[in-house]
Amino acid sequence: MAAGTVNSDRRKKLIIVFMAVLLLLGIIVSVFLGQFDITPSQLWGIITSRFTGVEPFWTSQQEHVLWNVRMPRILTACLVGAALSCAGCVYQGVFENPMAAPDFLGASSGAALGAALAILLGLGEAMITALAFMISLATICLVYIIGSRTRGNRTVGLVLAGLMVSALAQAGVSFIKLVADQTNQLPEITYWLMGSLTGTENKDVLFAGITIAIGMIPLLLLRWKINVLTVGEEEASSMGVKVPEVRAVSLICATLLTASAVSVSGMIGWVGLVVPHFCRKITGNNYLFLMPASVLTGAFFLLMVDNISRNLFVAEVPIGILTAVIGAPFFIYLITKGGEPV
Amino acid sequence: MMKVSGLSFSYGSKEVLHNISFEAVSGELLCVLGHNGAGKTTLFRCMLGLLKPENGSVSIDGADITAMKPAERARCIAYIPQAARPVFAYSVIDMVLMGMTPRLDRGHLNPGSEERKTAIRILDQMGIADLAERDYTKLSGGEQQLVLIARALAQGAETLIMDEPTSSLDYGNQMKVQRRLKELASEGYTIVQSSHNPEQAFVFADRVICIKDGRIFREGKPRDIMDEQLIKDLYGIDVEMISGGEDKARFFLIRE
Numbered sequence: 248m249a250a251g252t253v254n255s256d257r258r259k260k261l262i263i264v265f266m267a268v269l270l271l272l273g274i275i276v277s278v279f280l281g282q283f284d285i286t287p288s289q290l291w292g293i294i295t296s297r298f299t300g301v302e303p304f305w306t307s308q309q310e311h312v313l314w315n316v317r318m319p320r321i322l323t324a325c326l327v328g329a330a331l332s333c334a335g336c337v338y339q340g341v342f343e344n345p346m347a348a349p350d351f352l353g354a355s356s357g358a359a360l361g362a363a364l365a366i367l368l369g370l371g372e373a374m375i376t377a378l379a380f381m382i383s384l385a386t387i388c389l390v391y392i393i394g395s396r397t398r399g400n401r402t403v404g405l406v407l408a409g410l411m412v413s414a415l416a417q418a419g420v421s422f423i424k425l426v427a428d429q430t431n432q433l434p435e436i437t438y439w440l441m442g443s444l445t446g447t448e449n450k451d452v453l454f455a456g457i458t459i460a461i462g463m464i465p466l467l468l469l470r471w472k473i474n475v476l477t478v479g480e481e482e483a484s485s486m487g488v489k490v491p492e493v494r495a496v497s498l499i500c501a502t503l504l505t506a507s508a509v510s511v512s513g514m515i516g517w518v519g520l521v522v523p524h525f526c527r528k529i530t531g532n533n534y535l536f537l538m539p540a541s542v543l544t545g546a547f548f549l550l551m552v553d554n555i556s557r558n559l560f561v562a563e564v565p566i567g568i569l570t571a572v573i574g575a576p577f578f579i580y581l582i583t584k585g586g587e588p589v
Numbered sequence: 590m591m592k593v594s595g596l597s598f599s600y601g602s603k604e605v606l607h608n609i610s611f612e613a614v615s616g617e618l619l620c621v622l623g624h625n626g627a628g629k630t631t632l633f634r635c636m637l638g639l640l641k642p643e644n645g646s647v648s649i650d651g652a653d654i655t656a657m658k659p660a661e662r663a664r665c666i667a668y669i670p671q672a673a674r675p676v677f678a679y680s681v682i683d684m685v686l687m688g689m690t691p692r693l694d695r696g697h698l699n700p701g702s703e704e705r706k707t708a709i710r711i712l713d714q715m716g717i718a719d720l721a722e723r724d725y726t727k728l729s730g731g732e733q734q735l736v737l738i739a740r741a742l743a744q745g746a747e748t749l750i751m752d753e754p755t756s757s758l759d760y761g762n763q764m765k766v767q768r769r770l771k772e773l774a775s776e777g778y779t780i781v782q783s784s785h786n787p788e789q790a791f792v793f794a795d796r797v798i799c800i801k802d803g804r805i806f807r808e809g810k811p812r813d814i815m816d817e818q819l820i821k822d823l824y825g826i827d828v829e830m831i832s833g834g835e836d837k838a839r840f841f842l843i844r845e
Contacts, residue, residue, distance in 0.1 A: 255680075255722060256705075343676045471699045475687045478675045485637050486744060487663030487691030532677040535699055 259536040262529060266543040270325070273550050277321045280558050283312045315449065320557075321550060323447040323455060324566075327512045328522075328549025329542045330459045330504040335519025336526070336541040337466055337501040340473045340534060341494055342405060348520035349505035352409045355516070356416035357386025358509035363423040363436045375439075376454065376510045383506035386412055391498065442513035442567025444553050451511045462503035463542070465496060470534040473497060477532075515549070515567045517574025522548055524581050590614050591636070591666070591748050591779055595645035598631055605631045606803045609645070613781050613796075615747070618774040620794035620811075621783040624824055628803040629783040633750050636781070638662050649748060663691035667741035669751040672733065675726065681736050682708055682721040688743030708743060715739045715769070731762030735769065742773075749773070751782035755789075767793045787823075791815050791839050799823055815839060 279285060285293075289305040293313055296303065303310070331349055338347035349355055361382030365375040390408045397404030420440070427433045466473075472493045475483045484490050505519070522545045523537070530536040549566070552573060556566040591613045598606040605628045613619045623629050634640040636647050638654045647654045649665045657665070667688070679687075685708040686700045693700065700708075712718045715735050720728065725736060734754060741749050754770070755763040771793055774780050784790050790797055791811045799807040799814075801823060807814050820828045820841050828841040 340677075345676060468698055471693070472690065474679075474683070475690050477677055478673060478684075478687065481634075481639055482668065482670060482673060484639055484659065485663060485666075485668035486688060486740075487658075487660035489659050527677070532679055533683050 256536075259530050259533075263536060263539050263543065266540060266547070270543050270547045270550075273547050274321055274325065277550055277554055278313070278317055280554055281312070281317060283309055285309055285313060319449045319452045320444055320447045320553070322452045323444055323511060324550045324553040325546035326452070326455045326459050327444070327508040327515065328518055328545040328547070330455075330462070330508040330545075331515065331518040331549075332522035332526075332541040332545025333463055333466060333538065334501040334504040334508075336523035336534070336538055337473060337497050338519070339523060340477045341497050341501075343477055343479065344406065345524070346520070347406075348517075349501075349509075350516050350519065351406065351413075352502070352505075353386040353390045353412040353416060354383050354502055354505040355509055355514055356413040356420070358383035358506055359440055359514055360386075360416040360419045360423075362439050362510070362513070363420045363427075366432050366436050366439065367423050367427050369432075376451075379510040380458075380506045382416075383509060384502060386416060387498070387502040387506075438565065439513045440567075441565035442515040442570070443563070443565045444512055444556075445563060447511065455507050455511045458507035459504055462500040462507065466500045466504075467538060469493060469497060470538045473538075474532075474534045513565075513567060515570055517570045517578070518545060518549060521574045521578050521581070524578065528581070590650055591781070592648045592651075593632075593636065593645070594648075596632070596635060596642045596647065597644040598628075598635055598640060598642050600631075604803060606635070606642075609800075609803075609805055611798055611805065611808060613748070613779045615777050615779050616774055617779055617795045618771060618793060619779075619781045619796050619798060620790040621781065621798050621800060622785075622787060622790060622823060623783070623800035627800045629800060630752060632800070633668075633752055633781075633783065636750055637666060637668050660691040664745045666748045666750060667744045667746035669734075669737045669741050669749060669754055671753045672730065672757050673737055678724045678726045680721070681712070681717070681723050681725050681728070684725050684736055685712060685739050685743050688740035691744055708739075711739045711742050714742070729762070730758045731765060734758065734762070734766050738766075738769065738773075747777065748779040748781070751780065753783050753785060756785060763789065787815060787820060788838065788840055792837070812836065817841070 278290060285305070289309060290313070292301060292303070293305060293310050295301070335348045338349065338352065339345055358379040361379035362375050364382070365378040370378070390405065390412045393408035393412070394405030397408065424433060424436055427436060472488050475486055475488050476490065476493060480490050509515070523541045526537055526540040526544055530540045549570070552569050553566050556564050556569050593612070594610045596606055596609040597604065609632060621629050621632070631640065635642045638647070638657070641655060654662050654666065682705070686704055689700050689704045689708065709718060709721060712721055715738060717732065717735050717739070720732060720736070725733065728736065738749070755766050758766060767789065770780055770782070774795070794811055796809065797811050797814060798805060799819065806822065807819060817828055817830045820826065827844040829844055831840045831842060832838070833840060
């Protein structure tokens, strides 16, 4: 019997290694996709020229596209995908609720309100990101405070608080759209709300990379305790887990992940719900394996969807539309025919 | 040895427990009887450190449990709920490994192969090693209860607190689980369980504590205290007691 369990764990580890390799391959393939052709040898040359000092056999435009357009966009897609699925996977565990997702705690609508407000006030790009981030965090705090004050079942209370605060934030967004300048601001707000990775720059990668690392590392370290949280508050306490502390740290980190993702990419829905569920089917519910799997699959999924979004049609389709079009039917499949109930 | 002394607890102005004192020694299976709302669950929550008593204390081998760190407390005292229904399906081995959490530390955040071996050994000891890879949520109630007991043993605790451990099981499984608990007690574990079944308590418990309206109302060996009067005082019904098998069992028949 002992051999059997070791094998099943080894199999899960192999799956995670496979996912990591797949992601790496996905990144390499994505570099070649786009309007400007780059050959494999040119790519190798551009990357290694910094060390080898080889004579360029490529145009400076190609080099610019690679470093300042394609790479930041690819990395941002991976970071945002990883962050949203990691956050979704944590929310599901901490709230003992398979339907939990970043969209659900008001994090996404809070970020939307912040961005819309910044656009309305005519603030610059950096301020759009900053304001989206701050209002998103504020929204979650509000949801958490209201949720913990509700009588009765705290999990349900939190979900309801999330719904309510989201509705308020959405009302705010609608009002801003109403009063916004019809020719410039309204299209910008609308486009932002649809979610897009267009025009991602290296500074976005830096911002998202740092904030996402700050949010994700504690979660990866805490992931065994999140397992224990999913069996319920009292049982987890009786097993020596400091429930309020672990829960608070997990929520703050997951929210940081959501807010930083949304603030660089706009509203990209479904990833945080669908990817963790897909991974639950593959690696099981143990967060020891589920969380790394969600991070890698989320990154791969959003990268692929973004490739479709920027290459399939002449005019780019906002990625938020695509994630919904792919995510919603897939989720219906998961909850109906995907085998066992969660 | 677990010692509860002078324990009182109130929810707001409503006093739920009043001056409860008793001891449970190693190797003893203690059964707490009482009507619904008598305060059994609140008492257990205080004993587990989930609620802080207003007055009085709970100690294990002389150490006050409220002064312990959560992990330290979990290594002394474990809780076995009536039934655990996790939202997400975990394998049996993962459930037992969760019990190992208080034995992990800063340098060792996740259970590894060492913990796995221990978990398998405990499952083996409970006679359910063949369930290790099965999905916990798909087991029968009796098997689930055995897994929860294994999880409690994995904590390394020697005092087990059980809230009506067998009340949702069928007759055969009730007997199996109770017999298993009796064996654990004879191995030196201290077991405190609540029950709504006085006849079962008579057979399996070494000592019975009766709680009524938040106070200990009677306490003693089942043979000494369990009679018609006790059942009438505890549950307010008239019964006739029938002793069977040279008083190995006592049955209570309701008088019309």
